[in-house]
Structures are given as C-alpha cells and as structure tokens.
Amino acid sequence: MDIIQIFSEYYKYFLRGTEATVLVSLITVFFGTILGCLIALMRLSRFREVSGIAKVYITVIRGTPLLVQLYIVYYQLHFIPWPEGTVLGVELARVMPCVLALSMNSAAYVAEVIRSGIQAVDYGQTEAALSCGMSKTQAMRCIILPQAVKNILPALGNEFVTMIKETSIIQYLGVGDLMYNNGIVVTATYNPLPCYYISGIIYLALNIVLGKGLDIFERRMKRSDR
Amino acid sequence: MTGENVLFEIKGLKKSFGELEVIRGIDTTIRRGEVVVVIGPSGSGKSTFIRCLNLLEIPTGGSILFEGENITGKGYNIHKHREKVGMVFQQFNLFNNLTVLENITISLKKVKKIDPAAAEEKALGLLRRVGLADKAGAYPAQLSGGQKQRIAIVRAMAMEPDVMLFDEPTSALDPEMVGEVLAVIRDLAGEGVTMVVVTHEMAFAQKVGTRILFMDGGVIAEEGTPQEVFGAPQNDRTKDFLSKVIHTI
Numbered sequence: 001m002d003i004i005q006i007f008s009e010y011y012k013y014f015l016r017g018t019e020a021t022v023l024v025s026l027i028t029v030f031f032g033t034i035l036g037c038l039i040a041l042m043r044l045s046r047f048r049e050v051s052g053i054a055k056v057y058i059t060v061i062r063g064t065p066l067l068v069q070l071y072i073v074y075y076q077l078h079f080i081p082w083p084e085g086t087v088l089g090v091e092l093a094r095v096m097p098c099v100l101a102l103s104m105n106s107a108a109y110v111a112e113v114i115r116s117g118i119q120a121v122d123y124g125q126t127e128a129a130l131s132c133g134m135s136k137t138q139a140m141r142c143i144i145l146p147q148a149v150k151n152i153l154p155a156l157g158n159e160f161v162t163m164i165k166e167t168s169i170i171q172y173l174g175v176g177d178l179m180y181n182n183g184i185v186v187t188a189t190y191n192p193l194p195c196y197y198i199s200g201i202i203y204l205a206l207n208i209v210l211g212k213g214l215d216i217f218e219r220r221m222k223r224s225d226r
Numbered sequence: 227m228t229g230e231n232v233l234f235e236i237k238g239l240k241k242s243f244g245e246l247e248v249i250r251g252i253d254t255t256i257r258r259g260e261v262v263v264v265i266g267p268s269g270s271g272k273s274t275f276i277r278c279l280n281l282l283e284i285p286t287g288g289s290i291l292f293e294g295e296n297i298t299g300k301g302y303n304i305h306k307h308r309e310k311v312g313m314v315f316q317q318f319n320l321f322n323n324l325t326v327l328e329n330i331t332i333s334l335k336k337v338k339k340i341d342p343a344a345a346e347e348k349a350l351g352l353l354r355r356v357g358l359a360d361k362a363g364a365y366p367a368q369l370s371g372g373q374k375q376r377i378a379i380v381r382a383m384a385m386e387p388d389v390m391l392f393d394e395p396t397s398a399l400d401p402e403m404v405g406e407v408l409a410v411i412r413d414l415a416g417e418g419v420t421m422v423v424v425t426h427e428m429a430f431a432q433k434v435g436t437r438i439l440f441m442d443g444g445v446i447a448e449e450g451t452p453q454e455v456f457g458a459p460q461n462d463r464t465k466d467f468l469s470k471v472i473h474t475i
Contacts (some may be wrong), residue, residue: 044287128319128378131280132333133309142332146323223365 002194009186017181018202023033025164031103036110043115057152061108066169090175098170106163116153152222157214231257231388238288241274248274250444261415263435264424271444272424276391280311312382319373320366326363331380334430352380356410372403376410392423428472432456442463
C-alpha cells in the first residue's frame with residue numbers, strides 16, 4: 001500500500017530520475033560501443049604497440065572499481081571547460097564526466113566481447129574474402145564484423161543491461177538519476193523500503209523493454225541461419 | 227618456352243612455418259590452358275604450395291613470377307594479384323552472412339567496382355550455368371555441401387580470373403555430391419580455363435589433368451602427363467602412393 005501511496009505522491013521525482021537514467025544509459029551505450037569497437041580492433045592489431053595499449057587499457061579498467069574511475073575522471077579532468085548549461089536540471093559539468101567515465105568503463109568490456117566475436121568467425125571467411133581481392137578492411141567490414149555482431153548479441157545485450165544498472169553510480173556526483181531521486185524521496189518520507197521497491201521495478205521495466213528490443217534485433221540477424 | 231603463355235614461373239620455392247619446412251624447393255612452370263593436378267600424401271605440402279600461388283601463404287624462399295612479375299617482391303599489388311587468381315577452398319568458405327547472389331556480387335561490386343545491376347545479371351547467368359539460379363536468395367546454411375561448392379566456384383569465376391586454384395574441392399563433400407562438383411570443374415577445364423587442382427580424386431586427375439605433379443616431403447617428386455605418372459610411374463614413392471590410393475579389390 002505504501003508503495004502506491006508514495007509513488008502517487010512522489011511520481012514526479014521517480015519520473016525525472018528515470019529520464020536522466022535513460023538518457024545517460026543511451027549515450028553511454030552509444031559511445032561505449034563505438035569506443036569498444038575501436039579498442040577491440042586495436043587489441044587485434046598486428047602491431048604489438050597498438051595491441052599493447054588496448055591490453056593495458058582493458059586491464060586497468062577491468063581491475064579498478066567504476067566508482068574510483070568516476071571520481072578520478074571527475075577530479076582529473078577538472079581543468080576542462082565543460083560546456084555550460086543544464087540537462088534535465090543537472091549541470092553539464094557534472095553529467096559529462098559521468099558519461100565519459102561510464103563510456104570508458106563500458107568500452108573495455110564491450111571490446112572483449114567484440115574481440116571474442118571476431119575471433120569466433122572462422123578464419124576461412126577472411127581467407128575467402130582476401131582471395132576475392134578484397135582488402136583486409138573490406139573483409140572486416142563486409143564479412144567478419146556482421147557475423148561477429150550476430151554471435152555476440154546476447155553478450156552485448158548483457159553489457160547494455162549492466163550499463164543501465166551501473167549508471168546508478170552517478171548519483172555520487174549529484175547527477176539526478178533514478179537513485180538520486182530515490183534518495184530524495186527516502187529523506188522526505190522516512191520510509192525507505194517502498195522507495196527501493198519502486199526504483200527496483202522501474203529498473204526492471206527498463207531492462208525488460210531493452211531485452212525485448214534486443215530479442216527482435218537478434219531474430220532479424222538470425223535470418224541467415226537455417 | 228614462350229613468355230606469352232607462361233602464367234606462373236616458380237623457382238626454388240620454399241615455405242617454413244617456424245622450424246617446420248613444408249615446401250623445400252619447388253621449380254615448375256604453369257602455362258595458360260593447362261590443368262595441373264597436384265597429388266600426394268597428406269602433409270606433403272600440396273595445399274601450402276597452391277596457397278603460395280595467391281599469397282595466402284607468403285613464401286619464405288625462392289620466387290614466383292606471375293605473368294612475368296615477381297609476386298613476392300616489394301610493391302607488388304597483392305589485391306590485384308588475387309583478383310586474377312581465383313581460389314576454391316576445401317571448406318567452401320561461402321560468406322555466411324550473405325545470400326548466394328550477394329556472395330557472388332560482393333567482390334564484383336567492392337573490388338571490380340561493377341555497377342550492381344550488371345553484377346547481379348552476371349551472377350545470375352553464372353548460377354544458371356551450374357543449375358542453381360533458384361538458390362540466388364538462399365543463405366549458405368540452407369544449402370548442401372555440393373551446392374555450396376558449386377557456388378564457391380561460381381564466386382571465383384565471376385571475377386574472370388586468369389587461373390583458378392582448387393584446394394581439395396571435394397574432400398569435405400558427402401560422396402554423392404562429389405560428382406556434381408567435379409562435373410563443374412571438368413566443364414571449366416573443357417572451356418580452356420587454366421587451373422591448378424589439389425585433389426585425391428585420382429580418376430578425375432587422370433581424365434581432366436593435362437599434367438600431374440606428385441608431391442612428397444615438400445618437393446615435386448615426379449611430374450608428367452597423366453599417362454606417364456599413372457601408367458608408368460618412375461619414382462618409388464609415386465608407385466607406393468598410387469598403389470595405396472588406387473583401390474583394386
């Protein structure tokens with residue numbers, strides 16, 4: 001009962017928080033995937049220096065807590081004149097380091113997923129492409145990556161789901177995401193349990209929607225199977 | 227020999243993988259219109275040899291001249307070379323993410339920069355010749371091994387190469403599909419397509435080959451016409467090999 005009562009009274013907070021969470025998640029997934037692709041290709045480079053950089057990057061990111069990374073990015077990049085203005089009531093100067101830290105973190109995991117996907121594609125596919133006169137880049141873009149993406153879609157989906165949940169960490173920099181607003185409602189009502197139920201249900205709903213979307217995409221990619 | 231008709235001139239070819247020397251010095255010449263069939267026991271370097279011809283393996287010694295140019299030399303355009311040298315693999319290696327038609331047209335469009343409509347028309351014409359026009363929209367996973375291999379041949383032929391390389395094209399096929407693939411290769415040979423075929427199909431080698439190379443231990447142990455090699459082998463290792471692969475019960 002408390003749940004319904006608190007939600008009907010404070011739904012605006014939850015809604016505003018959800019907006020921020022969705023926005024930050026989308027941007028993070030977008031940049032995380034692009035950066036992840038880049039790092040995966042670097043990791044697979046035949047130049048040892050290039051793959052070495054990617055290797056170190058992945059080791060460092062995977063080996064340190066996201067919260068530590070968030071604070072380091074925030075304080076280390078303090079000198080950058082982030083654009084002024086606000087998004088959903090939060091200063092860009094706070095949102096942008098958050099998005100940057102989250103994307104950098106996500107990229108390390110995405111890179112390993114993509115690498116495993118590329119390596120799982122039979123090398124015969126590359127050889128066939130090369131023997132048709134294609135360049136390595138063409139073979140990668142037209143033949144290998146499309147097959148790799150299909151194979152890694154479940155693992156990639158997993159990473160996206162994780163990212164939506166991990167964005168809750170940005171509340172520590174005062175970005176008004178779902179958990180930040182959850183905190184406001186807890187303080188206002190002195191009744192934490194229903195608040196956490198509400199937030200939990202919202203995260204779950206977001207991830208169910210995301211999961212459905214990924215299912216549809218996966219089915220479309222499966223066309224080339226039997 | 228007249229330079230005009232020489233396609234490959236191979237001198238002292240060597241290839242090592244680390245410590246392991248797989249090709250230990252091959253000298254031979256492949257002329258236009260020839261059907262060179264390479265036979266020999268497993269591990270004799272047959273596949274490595276023809277993979278050197280389109281530079282899927284980079285030789286570690288010797289030289290290969292193709293149409294007079296040293297293909298292992300610096301500045302040689304490997305991509306251009308591979309356009310002129312078609313390759314058919316044991317495992318077909320059709321592009322799994324593309325339809326049959328796209329498998330054939332992709333290199334026409336991306337490499338030869340042929341207009342898409344013309345590329346499709348060409349691909350359909352070739353598919354009709356091997357009796358697979360109805361499979362144009364199918365994906366490789368929906369095809370039998372024999373169908374895949376015939377399409378792989380069409381894919382390579384679409385580029386109008388100067389020479390076709392076949393690396394054990396029927397070894398991964400179910401026995402009942404071997405015939406349909408060999409028939410396509412035989413027809414191409416009949417049209418005068420130059421080819422180098424690595425195979426264990428001895429009847430095919432005898433009938434279609436214009437020259438047989440018997441490889442053993444990374445060298446050409448014996449070469450000659452099918453009549454010479456199959457009829458009156460000179461080398462003991464050839465005799466031994468042939469007695470094992472030609473089954474008479």
